[in-house]
Amino acid sequence: MNSTYLFRVTLLEQLHSGQWQAGDRLPTEREFGEQYQISRSTVRKVLAEMKAQGWIAQTVGSGTYVTDKALVAVPHNKASTGSSPNAGWHTSPAELMEARMALEPAIIEMVIGNATTADFEQMAHCCTRAEAATSVEEFEDWDGMFHEVIARAAHNGFVARLFKLMNQARAQGEWGMLKKRSLTPERRLAYQSEHRALLQAITARDPVQAKALAVEHLVHVRRNLLNY
Structure with missing residues (x-):
């Protein structure tokens, strides 16, 4: 380095x-x-x-x-939840997963069109930190941050706020419990590999491949968490 x-x-x-x-x-x-x-x-x-x-x-x-x-990018376990304007707001894991399926592939072209070298480096940093995580909670923080950093690379304030809200929803207990129960070592390795592949496609500015990989990853997560 x-x-x-x-x-x-x-x-x-x-x-x-x-x-x-x-x-x-x-x-x-x-x-x-x-x-x-x-x-x-x-x-x-x-x-x-x-x-x-x-x-x-x-x-x-x-x-x-x-x-x-x-402070937009503070991982959820380090944020002050008591001062959050969304404290008390709740959504189910199924609703969150449905929103992710609709929105994350949809912003790929915007991300590829606007991302900078610094954005790519932040995505890679999140991957590295997730891979080095020593607990499910730490892995989930950096997993969520990876997706949020991708959204911020669209350089659209509305998109950034929307994805920050989705990341806050991942901090809710129900999502965390499902993730902890479902995250076997094999699945974690698969998620890490999928993140790296998605990063490579975004860095190569290949929207078709990146969209396909984003959908594939989300379907994989949904199946592991929600069994469908």
């Missing part, structure tokens, strides 16, 4: 994990450069990507600050 990639994925994880709060000031370009042994121009380029996503804001003469939007 080269230093630039390490800086990018580490910064993304720090922004989205809640390590910094909205309004916190980030280290300077010089400090980042020294920490990761990369040039200030490289730091500037990565920060520009984060700014374009809306996760940081920069003020001339003042510095770089974390925005509220940076």
Whole structure:
């Protein structure tokens, strides 16, 4: 892993994990450069990507600050559920699965048309973290984040909010219990393989293959969770 990639994925994880709060000031370009042994121009380029996503804001003469939007990608076990405007809202696993079947393949062309290199790297990072997960809960967090990151790569605010809502629904107890009961080691390996194949098709900007793989994966998940 080269230093630039390490800086990018580490910064993304720090922004989205809640390590910094909205309004916190980030280290300077010089400090980042020294920490990761990369040039200030490289730091500037990565920060520009984060700014374009809306996760940081920069003020001339003042510095770089974390925005509220940076917390969009907090995995559900790290989020503050008590302050969520959707606290108390509930949907069944069957309803959630039906929505996923309809919506996730439908946004593939938008994702392929708008995704950036940084988006592809975030998807790959989610795959890597899911594969390294040591518990069902951690795997489910990164599994859900993979799908949410794909949706964010459409660069459409409405789509991003919709998929964040679906990811919050996955944090509900009924879905979690079904996933925990159904997730055998063999099925987990299959999901990981399906995620990697979907990532490869999206990265290759192949909408036909990506849509087919998205549908295949969701049908597999539905069969394992809901038995149909």
